[in-house]
Amino acid sequence: MKPWEAHRSKCDTPKDPSEPQTIRRTVEERKALLETDTRAAQIKPDEVLCARCNKWIQLLKTQDYSLSNWNKHQSTCSEAVYVQAFRSIDASVLIILILTSPSDRVSSAERKLKILNDPQQKDYGPRHVSCKICDVEVMLEGPGDYELESWELHKSTCHPPYVDLFIEGILLLIPM
Numbered sequence: 552m553k554p555w556e557a558h559r560s561k562c563d564t565p566k567d568p569s570e571p572q573t574i575r576r577t578v579e580e581r582k583a584l585l586e587t588d589t590r591a592a593q594i595k596p597d598e599v600l601c602a603r604c605n606k607w608i609q610l611l612k613t614q615d616y617s618l619s620n621w622n623k624h625q626s627t628c629s630e631a632v633y634v635q636a637f638r639s640i641d642a643s644v645l646i647i648l649i650l651t652s653p654s655d656r657v658s659s660a661e662r663k664l665k666i667l668n669d670p671q672q673k674d675y676g677p678r679h680v681s682c683k684i685c686d687v688e689v690m691l692e693g694p695g696d697y698e699l700e701s702w703e704l705h706k707s708t709c710h711p712p713y714v715d716l717f718i719e720g721i722l723l724l725i726p727m
Contacts, residue, residue, distance in 0.1 A: 578614075578616055581618055582616045583617070585616055596610070596616055598610055608621055658695070662699050665699065666702070668679055671684060682705060684710070687705070687709075
């Protein structure tokens with residue numbers, strides 16, 4: 552009876568709203584998330600090739616396109632290696648560059664700096680940006696802090712209101 556009592560005590564305690572909630576996604580949703588992730592070079596139901604470090608990451612065998620191992624890998628994959636190869640102008644020499652990507656902390660700081668210098672932001676945090684134009688709080692989604700994909704998408708659709716001014720056959724749109 553003790554395991555049941557332990558389970559009940561865990562389930563009966565109120566949940567802390569600040570704790571992240573697990574979101575259950577369908578196979579199609581998980582696959583779509585991996586396909587849109589720029590860090591995934593190739594995707595299979597049970598493994599993903601990391602574009603940062605060029606390693607195959609094993610996903611759970613019991614669930615196609617499971618994100619848990621992929622998310623764990625992304626939080627620790629900081630010393631990624633990129634290989635670029637190109638020929639010299641006369642094509643006689645093959646030049647290979649091996650570059651390492653910055654650590655997650657450096658990448659996060661660079662993204663934070665982009666938000667800080669963005670004239671459209673009113674307020675920001677590691678997981679949100681408030682828009683100065685429409686006063687909407689945009690949630691930043693992703694494994695790290697200051698992930699900018701949702702903010703950039705919002706900015707592409709949010710434009711300042713304009714005043715229409717018609718002078719001598721010319722329509723002028725002036726930002727308010």
